[in-house]
Amino acid sequence: xxxxxRRFLTQSALVGTALAAPTAWAAGSGSKGSMKTxxxxxxxxxxxxxxCMSISANYGPPADRKQGIExxxxxxxxxxxxxxxxxxxxxxxxxxxxxxxxVPLRNKVVIATKFGFDMGKGGAxxxxxxxxxxxxxxxxxxxxTDRIDLYYQHRVDPGVPIEDVxxxxxxxxxxxKVLHLGLSEASAATIRxxxxxxxxxxxxxxxxxxxxxxxxxxxxxxxxxxxxxxxPWGPVGMGYLTGTxxxxxxxxxxxxxxxxxxxxxxxxxxxxxPVVDLLQRYAATKNATPSQVxxxxxxxxxxxxxxxxxxxNPVHLSENLGAxxxxxxxxxxxxxxxAFAKLEVHGGRMNRQQMQxxxxxx
Numbered sequence: 001x002x003x004x005x006r007r008f009l010t011q012s013a014l015v016g017t018a019l020a021a022p023t024a025w026a027a028g029s030g031s032k033g034s035m036k037t038x039x040x041x042x043x044x045x046x047x048x049x050x051x052c053m054s055i056s057a058n059y060g061p062p063a064d065r066k067q068g069i070e071x072x073x074x075x076x077x078x079x080x081x082x083x084x085x086x087x088x089x090x091x092x093x094x095x096x097x098x099x100x101x102x103v104p105l106r107n108k109v110v111i112a113t114k115f116g117f118d119m120g121k122g123g124a125x126x127x128x129x130x131x132x133x134x135x136x137x138x139x140x141x142x143x144x145t146d147r148i149d150l151y152y153q154h155r156v157d158p159g160v161p162i163e164d165v166x167x168x169x170x171x172x173x174x175x176x177k178v179l180h181l182g183l184s185e186a187s188a189a190t191i192r193x194x195x196x197x198x199x200x201x202x203x204x205x206x207x208x209x210x211x212x213x214x215x216x217x218x219x220x221x222x223x224x225x226x227x228x229x230x231x232p233w234g235p236v237g238m239g240y241l242t243g244t245x246x247x248x249x250x251x252x253x254x255x256x257x258x259x260x261x262x263x264x265x266x267x268x269x270x271x272x273x274p275v276v277d278l279l280q281r282y283a284a285t286k287n288a289t290p291s292q293v294x295x296x297x298x299x300x301x302x303x304x305x306x307x308x309x310x311x312x313n314p315v316h317l318s319e320n321l322g323a324x325x326x327x328x329x330x331x332x333x334x335x336x337x338x339a340f341a342k343l344e345v346h347g348g349r350m351n352r353q354q355m356q357x358x359x360x361x362x
């Protein structure tokens with residue numbers, strides 16, 4: 001662990017202990033600090049959102065339910081108004097947790113969730129309009145709400161024209177059950193086709209200091225041209241860029257997807273250490289942590305980019321939110337880019353099975 005991150009976490013320990021302890025909580029309590037807002041299409045959200053998946057699934061066993069609720073409500077108290085979940089997280093348990101945590105402040109937050117997998121058929125892709133109409137009702141019930149602010153197609157279904165998908169969500173928008181359409185891991189061509197039927201508010205894809213595919217494949221360009229917001233998932237590299245992982249890091253194959261991702265092999269973790277070292281060195285010059293530099297880097301890229309770092313840990317939450325205090329200048333960005341250009345990222349971002357459902361259509 002870097003000296004800067006150790007110092008930050010030590011200084012935050014008392015705060016984190018207080019946040020994790022049982023408290024009497026009231027909606028709207030606490031200070032919003034200096035959190036600003038950004039636009040995802042016509043949707044206004046906090047400049048940093050909260051990815052809720054890791055509280056319930058995929059990066060280890062589920063967190064204690066009370067802790068998960070406390071972390072989400074603390075995020076709101078710190079100015080976060082944008083919360084991201086999906087039916088497949090758990091499956092279903094994360095939507096249920098998000099619903100319970102946010103029901104007292106439903107009219108003060110933006111909830112995003114996702115459809116596109118058929119859990120009754122082993123998680124196969126299914127974006128048929130009849131399926132969308134079915135699962136939206138289940139998501140609304142679990143989220144304890146009468147509308148979903150941002151409804152993403154989780155993965156593009158090659159068996160269903162994207163125009164039909166956008167049309168189905170457009171109907172749900174007319175009915176008031178959904179307010180905005182989103183796409184996840186969609187290609188630029190698919191984004192343009194969907195947007196022609198129903199304006200797309202946001203596109204979500206993995207994007208971080210070390211994962212730059214969307215800069216090369218036209219996705220960011222399409223979002224900018226069409227006025228669509230962009231939501232990077234994995235903004236600290238699924239934990240890679242925190243400076244706390246290394247070649248000896250072990251992942252439970254039963255509960256942690258990262259154990260099967262090529263980039264997280266011991267060999268590639270060692271090979272990619274220079275990328276993390278670069279962020280650690282730069283963080284030291286800013287009295288920050290590598291995670292904060294990684295998040296600040298994304299915030300500085302475009303004003304319509306809204307990262308959604310996820311955590312179940314109140315101390316790490318405080319660290320992530322501290323990134324909004326770090327303002328990287330154009331000179332900072334040039335310096336980081338020049339250093340990164342000399343490095344190579346080793347290993348694919350997900351495994352072959354995961355990448356097979358990423359839309360790369362031209």
